[in-house]
Amino acid sequence: MVVSKADIFKGLQTDLLRLQGLKSVNNCELNNFLGPIASAFPNHSFPLGVIHELISHRQEEVAATSGFVTVLLSMIMGASGTSIWISASRNVFPIALKAFGVDPDRFIFIDLKKEKDVVWAMDEALKCGAVSAVVGEIGEIDFKTSRRLQLGVEHSGVTGFIVRKASRNIGTIASVSRWKISSLPSEKSDRLPGIGFPKWKVELSKIRNGKPGTWDVKWFDGKFFPTHVPIDTLVASDQWHKKKTG
Amino acid sequence: MPKRYVSIWFRYLATDLHSLCQPQLKSIPFVLRSPSHGRMLITSSNAIAESKGVCQGMVLADARAIIPELQVLDDRPDLKEKLLTKLAEWCICFSPIVAIDLPDGLLLDASGCTHLWGGDQNYVNDIGKKLHARGYDAKVVIADTIGVAWGTARFNRKYQVVSTNDHLSILQTLPPEALRLENETVERLHKLGLHKIQQIIKAPRASLRRRFGQDIITKLNRAIGTEIETIVPIMPVEPYQERLPCIEPIATRVGIEIVLEELLKTLCGRLTNEQLGLRTSILKCYRIDGKIEQVDIVTSRPSHNIKHLFQLFELKLQNIDPGLGIELFLLEAPRVEDHLPSQEKMWEGSVGLEDVRLAELLDRLGNKIGTQSIHRYLPDEHYWPERSVKLANSLQEKPIISWRVDEPRPVQLLHTPEPIEVTAPIPDYPPMLFIYKGKEHRIVHADGPERIEQEWWLQQGQHRDYYRVEDEEGNRYWLFRLGHYHDKSYKWFLHGFFA
Structure with a gap:
């Protein structure tokens, strides 16, 4: 009797997600490399075809956010997808994107002068099913506009990322999640001199139907690892050696 | 209806064109040259040079000896044909059937056209005057057959109009060159003392054929008019444009949209049949107060997709000020390119740079915010960070070298x-x-x-x-x-x- 009740709950929860516009997409690969973060999402799967919001105050945080978004994009785009990066003040350096596992020539950058145009271009791009994801660097956006963007992606299935810069008092927008990425000091290692692998503090302050949380992760060999795993053990592991020598 | 043909002979075709481009050449002797068998030959000379004895076919060195201050320009082999095609297209205002007569003339079938000008003489004068105003020295002759018109234009200075009565008598006064024979045949005719067509016409046909071949008989018959000669008229390219006049002036956006859709439907129908797609298009709206409003669009790849083109225009329709109303719409496609039908796919799963939907999206963005704000980057062979990426020319361009990852670069x-x-x-x-x-x-x-x-x-x-x-x-x-x-x-x- 108890078992059947649990089944009913589970069924109802899945229905609820579907009704709320969260499609269950089979993205095992994406969740696999997200490592510890994947547990926060509904159904343990990163929501695609929705709007994600990333917030950064300082220039350094913008850089960390760009890196994190690129990592997500590399998995969403797969082998042949394309992404559009819309901005009114872009500093993203295309060459650096390759280090996060994506070909920079599959990005189309749209550099505009006015914020208003950025929102319009993002709206158009999100409605086009031919792209995998759209990143928009927007300073100010109101709830109504964000709702329109969300409605656009519900038809096309494109994943949108709104990167909000230098907003002091941040209003709520119709996004599925809200992230904040900041850099962490890299760990000391006897075997690797100089600065180490990228290490970020990932704060997920809002996620619809999921569990918000904070994780310290490092980006290494195309995957996220919790920071408490020392880098030496990762480097020393068989897998890494096999990859390097083979 | 009796046939009438016009032959136009441009005596200084190539040199006239150069004089038009460089007016200072009008008053000095100059020639065009091209290399032949290791020496420079004169291919055409202008009137001043010709009056001093420099003519076509001379070696350039000899000509320089005659006129030391001779100006020399290089000749382009395809120049005359291109120029004649242009002139032939212009001549369509005189007759619907116009043919190119290489190397230096045009042929018009003027049957039933001359009465509009009030007779043969006026017709010929008008053509001559208009060509002269354009800067070309042209001799225009109208006759019953192409042969007589051609010969009279080149070998008789007196006549411009050869009436049906004078047809044979004028033909007889012309030299054998006027029959458009091969040089060899002409030389042999002169050698035999046959300096006028008069003498050839009288000769028995059988012996003419035996001595000079069938060609001379055919040409003679064509000149007399007993054999029909046809010409290959040029086909002017019809411009890709559609027009829609309105009975009542249109002043609403809805009305303009309906008109635009209709125009696109007919234009794209024609483009689809000819396997073409447009790259640029202009919509011109003629207002009743005489002003012209226009909007234009550009596409990144040839397209004849009505829906897509409509969307592109839709973004710009707000720029049209209808004023009191628009009475005529004109949709033009000045630039068209080949657009082969793509193979039909069973599913639309191809997410990539080749996707048509992506190109259409970029067209929409480009037409609203300008194509210069859309960038795609490829790696370039430079270490200097600012130069290490270059802009891609098209969506399809592939990187020639791989992206570098050996030295970390800031995001x-x-x-x-x-x-x-x-x-x-x-x-x-x-x-x-x-x-x-x-x-x-x-x-x-x-x-x-x-x-x-x-x-x-x-x-x-x-x-x-x-x-x-x-x-x-x-x-x-x-x-x-x-x-x-x-x-x-x-x-x-x-x-x-x-x-």
Whole structure:
């Protein structure tokens, strides 16, 4: 009797997600490399075809956010997808994107002068099913506009990322999640001199139907690892050696 | 209806064109040359040069001996044909059937056209006058057959109109060259003392055929008119445009949209049949107060997709001010390209740069905000960071070299490096701390230096020594020192942020 009740709950929860516009997409690969973060999402799967919001105050945080978004994009785009990066003040350096596992020539950058145009271009791009994801660097956006963007992606299935810069008092927008990425000091290692692998503090302050949380992760060999795993053990592991020598 | 043909002979076709382009050539002797068998031959000469004895076919060195101040220009082999095609297209205003008569003439079938000008004489005068006004020296003759018109234009100075009554008598006065025979035959005719067609016409046909071949009989018959000669008329390219006049002037957006859709339907129908797609298109609206409103669109690849083109126009319709109303709409496609039908797919799963939907999206964005704001980058073979990427020319362009990952590059790169204050212990060591925008950053970890030299063939200046540094908070920066440490003229800059 108890078992059947649990089944009913589970069924109802899945229905609820579907009704709320969260499609269950089979993205095992994406969740696999997200490592510890994947547990926060509904159904343990990163929501695609929705709007994600990333917030950064300082220039350094913008850089960390760009890196994190690129990592997500590399998995969403797969082998042949394309992404559009819309901005009114872009500093993203295309060459650096390759280090996060994506070909920079599959990005189309749209550099505009006015914020208003950025929102319009993002709206158009999100409605086009031919792209995998759209990143928009927007300073100010109101709830109504964000709702329109969300409605656009519900038809096309494109994943949108709104990167909000230098907003002091941040209003709520119709996004599925809200992230904040900041850099962490890299760990000391006897075997690797100089600065180490990228290490970020990932704060997920809002996620619809999921569990918000904070994780310290490092980006290494195309995957996220919790920071408490020392880098030496990762480097020393068989897998890494096999990859390097083979 | 009796047939009437016009032959136009341009005596100085190529040189007239050069005189039109460079008016100073009008008053000096000049010739066009082209190489032949290791020497320079004159292919055409202008009137002044010809009056001094320099004519076509002469060796250039001989001509220079006659006229030392002779101006010489290079000839282009396809020039005459192109020019004649242009002139033939223009001549369609006189007759619907116009043919090119290489190397220096045009043929018009003027049957039933001359009465519109009030007779043969007026017709011929009008053509001659208009060509003269355009700067060409032309002799125009109208006759019953092409042969007589052609011969009279070139070998008889007197006549412009050959009436049906004079047809045979004028033909008889012409030399055998007027029959458009081969040079060899003409030479042999002259050798035999046959200097006028009069003498040939009287000769028995059988012996003419035996001595000179069938060709002379055919040409003679054609000139007399007993055999029909046909001409191959030029086909002018019909411009890709559609027009829609309105009974009542249109002043509403809905009305304009309906008109636009109708025009696109007919234009795209024609383009689809001819396997073409348009690259640029202009919609012109003629208002009843005489003003013309127009909007134009550009596509990144040839398209005849009505829906897509309509969307592109829709973004710009607000720029049309209908005023009191628009009475005529004109949709033009000045630039069209081949657009082969794509193979039908069973599913629309191809997410990539080749996707038509992506190109259409970029067209929409480009038409609203300008194509110059859409960028796609490819790697370039430069170490200098600002030059290490180049703009791709098209969506389909593939990178020639692979993207470099051996040296880490910052994910955020400043357009211009910003100066910073730095404390650095000894040469070639990374700095200990730096001050950027009034904030002090103590450096904990550092990598470097990576020296990037100036590319002297592109730009002069000092080299850069790049360091990747990390401060106490874990933020990572890309710093560089411009110039050598020891010559005291160095400066420190911040150029980027690592993720």
